[in-house]
Amino acid sequence: MPEAQTKREAGETAPRVEYELQLYYWMKLIRAFEERVSRLHRQNKIFGGVYSGAGQEAICTGICAPLQPGDFVAPLHRDLGVFLVRGVEPGRLMAQLMGKEPGLSRGKDSFLHGGDLERGVFGSTSMLGSSLPVAVGAALKFRMKRENLIAVAFFGEGTSSRGDVHEAMNFAGVHKLPVLFVCENNRYAYSTPLEKQMAIDDVADRAAAYGFAGHVVSGNDLLAVFDLTERVTKRIRAGGGPEMIECKTYRFHGHSEHDAALYRDKDELLQWESRDPIPLYEFYLEKRGHDVKRIRDETDARTHQVLQAAVEFAEQSPYPKPEEALEDLYAASPSTDGRR
Amino acid sequence: MEITYIQGINQALREEMQRDENVFVMGEDVGELGGAFKATDGLLAAFGEERVIDTPIAEALIVGAGVGAAVLGMRPVVEMQFADFISCAFDQIVNMAATLRYRHGGHASCPLVIRAPSGAGVHGALFHSQNPEAWFTRVPGLKVLAPATVYDAKGLLKAAIRDDDPVVYFEHKRLYRSLKDDIPEGDFVVPIGVAELRQEGTDLSIITYGGTLNQCLDAVRIVAKEDRLSVEVLDLRTLLPVDREAILKTARKTGKVLVVHEDRLTGGFGAEVAAIIAEHAFEDLDAPVRRLAALDAHTAFSPPLEEYILPNTNKIVDAIRSLAAY
Numbered sequence: 088m089p090e091a092q093t094k095r096e097a098g099e100t101a102p103r104v105e106y107e108l109q110l111y112y113w114m115k116l117i118r119a120f121e122e123r124v125s126r127l128h129r130q131n132k133i134f135g136g137v138y139s140g141a142g143q144e145a146i147c148t149g150i151c152a153p154l155q156p157g158d159f160v161a162p163l164h165r166d167l168g169v170f171l172v173r174g175v176e177p178g179r180l181m182a183q184l185m186g187k188e189p190g191l192s193r194g195k196d197s198f199l200h201g202g203d204l205e206r207g208v209f210g211s212t213s214m215l216g217s218s219l220p221v222a223v224g225a226a227l228k229f230r231m232k233r234e235n236l237i238a239v240a241f242f243g244e245g246t247s248s249r250g251d252v253h254e255a256m257n258f259a260g261v262h263k264l265p266v267l268f269v270c271e272n273n274r275y276a277y278s279t280p281l282e283k284q285m286a287i288d289d290v291a292d293r294a295a296a297y298g299f300a301g302h303v304v305s306g307n308d309l310l311a312v313f314d315l316t317e318r319v320t321k322r323i324r325a326g327g328g329p330e331m332i333e334c335k336t337y338r339f340h341g342h343s344e345h346d347a348a349l350y351r352d353k354d355e356l357l358q359w360e361s362r363d364p365i366p367l368y369e370f371y372l373e374k375r376g377h378d379v380k381r382i383r384d385e386t387d388a389r390t391h392q393v394l395q396a397a398v399e400f401a402e403q404s405p406y407p408k409p410e411e412a413l414e415d416l417y418a419a420s421p422s423t424d425g426r427r
Numbered sequence: 428m429e430i431t432y433i434q435g436i437n438q439a440l441r442e443e444m445q446r447d448e449n450v451f452v453m454g455e456d457v458g459e460l461g462g463a464f465k466a467t468d469g470l471l472a473a474f475g476e477e478r479v480i481d482t483p484i485a486e487a488l489i490v491g492a493g494v495g496a497a498v499l500g501m502r503p504v505v506e507m508q509f510a511d512f513i514s515c516a517f518d519q520i521v522n523m524a525a526t527l528r529y530r531h532g533g534h535a536s537c538p539l540v541i542r543a544p545s546g547a548g549v550h551g552a553l554f555h556s557q558n559p560e561a562w563f564t565r566v567p568g569l570k571v572l573a574p575a576t577v578y579d580a581k582g583l584l585k586a587a588i589r590d591d592d593p594v595v596y597f598e599h600k601r602l603y604r605s606l607k608d609d610i611p612e613g614d615f616v617v618p619i620g621v622a623e624l625r626q627e628g629t630d631l632s633i634i635t636y637g638g639t640l641n642q643c644l645d646a647v648r649i650v651a652k653e654d655r656l657s658v659e660v661l662d663l664r665t666l667l668p669v670d671r672e673a674i675l676k677t678a679r680k681t682g683k684v685l686v687v688h689e690d691r692l693t694g695g696f697g698a699e700v701a702a703i704i705a706e707h708a709f710e711d712l713d714a715p716v717r718r719l720a721a722l723d724a725h726t727a728f729s730p731p732l733e734e735y736i737l738p739n740t741n742k743i744v745d746a747i748r749s750l751a752a753y
């Protein structure tokens with residue numbers, strides 16, 4: 088599975104079979120990356136908050152795979168996979184998590200707050216939901232400049248309680264902007280269960296109130312997410328206005344690595360672990376006639392290699408110099424900032 | 428040609444929109460109505476509704492969408508209908524816009540201007556009178572402007588639009604139509620970060636900005652005539668990054684400093700000015716730095732209450748005399 092297969096021209100449909108294996112690779116890479124990050128965190132090599140997205144890999148993969156270069160994606164704190172699928176170098180991402188100089192934010196911010204705008208990945212803040220208005224503004228720009236691009240905003244069902252989410256969806260609906268809203272409904276806002284967050288079952292129900300379509304899909308079913316996203320993004324790109332995809336899912340870890348998640352029922356976790364998106368997809372590949380064991384071994388070897396290289400790169404990279412703390416606050420030499 | 432302060436703002440917007448097609452305006456009632464104060468009057472007809480966007484009542488969206496467009500190379504000028512409402516967009520300004528370049532390791536820009544009609548003295552009461560500049564002057568990544576003249580209203584807004592960082596531009600409502608000036612026609616910018624000496628003097632210095640500049644100049648004329656006092660007046664114009672050299676220069680020159688602003692006293696920007704002077708010019712002082720600001724209360728509605736709370740020319744005259752006599 089050479090990387091070249093992941094690069095598609097705008098509008099070109101991928102050869103399905105090869106692409107299916109690429110999707111598998113991405114999910115496996117995300118899982119391996121997540122697990123390595125959790126381990127490095129336990130070893131105190133990654134500090135600060137670590138928010139594992141293990142269990143939710145099918146969403147980042149299925150949503151981002153059909154996107155095009157230039158599309159604007161605003162991921163959530165749990166969406167490490169977005170960075171990987173959009174092509175952010177694993178080494179730079181690992182350096183970001185370790186606070187090293189070559190990281191996306193050059194050591195300025197932790198975890199996923201550093202974006203990579205060249206690859207259309209916007210760094211979020213910890214005020215979840217605040218990136219939805221930003222994604223809407225990006226879509227506004229695409230509309231104004233007649234660019235055939237879309238904005239994608241990830242948010243959780245917990246985030247959906249915030250006013251920014253309402254303001255963003257309402258405006259996107261009014262102006263029929265090219266935005267895909269992706270709700271990752273993993274049933275818990277930190278410890279607070281769904282039932283204490285909202286009086287409805289599906290966040291997607293709210294889309295109707297903003298004048299656009301809301302879809303519910305199993306977020307652990309990669310093909311379901313991927314197929315729906317392909318259809319929906321085609322409509323959005325064609326000027327059909329925003330839509331929402333709500334992905335029902337579950338996080339295998341706690342809110343952060345500090346959280347043992349004892350507020351969750353063991354049976355519930357067990358049920359969702361049995362819906363792990365990766366074996367689910369392997370089952371599909373098997374049905375397609377692939378030699379899954381061979382593919383799994385090859386993929387594991389490859390992701391292991393990528394992870395080793397990423398960790399080595401990050402560990403060998405320097406920390407930023409202390410005085411760099413005062414850099415990147417303002418543009419280097421703004422023309423209007425002259426002193427006498 | 429003589430124009431008003433708000434016409435200066437309107438001209439700056441119009442000229443910048445003509446100059447750069449990436450400049451657009453967005454806010455509540457900025458289109459058809461031309462803005463609650465008419466700052467964007469005529470822009471819809473001139474540039475169309477794609478570049479003059481009426482939004483729902485949603486300040487977080489207004490700023491946040493501005494950020495999204497700015498990150499992709501646009502130069503949005505968003506309007507808070509009243510500066511009082513800026514609190515609804517606080518997170519988008521201080522956490523989203525101000526940190527953007529920093530958290531992207533210098534690989535992102537946010538050339539966004541947030542216009543905020545601020546200030547009291549128009550019987551606006553608690554929620555149409557606020558001067559919230561000090562909430563923003565301690566946020567790295569932002570620039571904060573407070574023009575006090577027609578020339579600066581136009582020139583600083585143009586500079587803000589061309590700046591590559593997020594700028595909060597506080598325009599004073601009381602000055603909109605009360606202030607008129609004959610300013611040069613055509614293109615000019617006022618540099619950000621540079622204070623302006625409005626009056627030379629030798630006995631003491633007033634450091635001020637925004638809505639209180641003209642009250643200070645009136646007070647200075649009164650004490651010149653009645654007390655033969657020579658008072659220097661420095662207009663900061665930019666609060667972040669503040670012109671520390673200009674502050675220290677006037678403090679060292681006269682040795683007595685009165686800081687005046689319409690925002691309330693405690694934690695107001697005058698505290699920072701006083702601290703800069705105390706830290707770097709203490710030995711040049713002949714008196715403690717004095718501050719005259721709104722009293723530490725909300726800006727009350729009833730005229731006697733509002734007048735009691737706000738600084739005015741008479742209060743400034745009294746403060747000058749008291750400091751001169753020290």
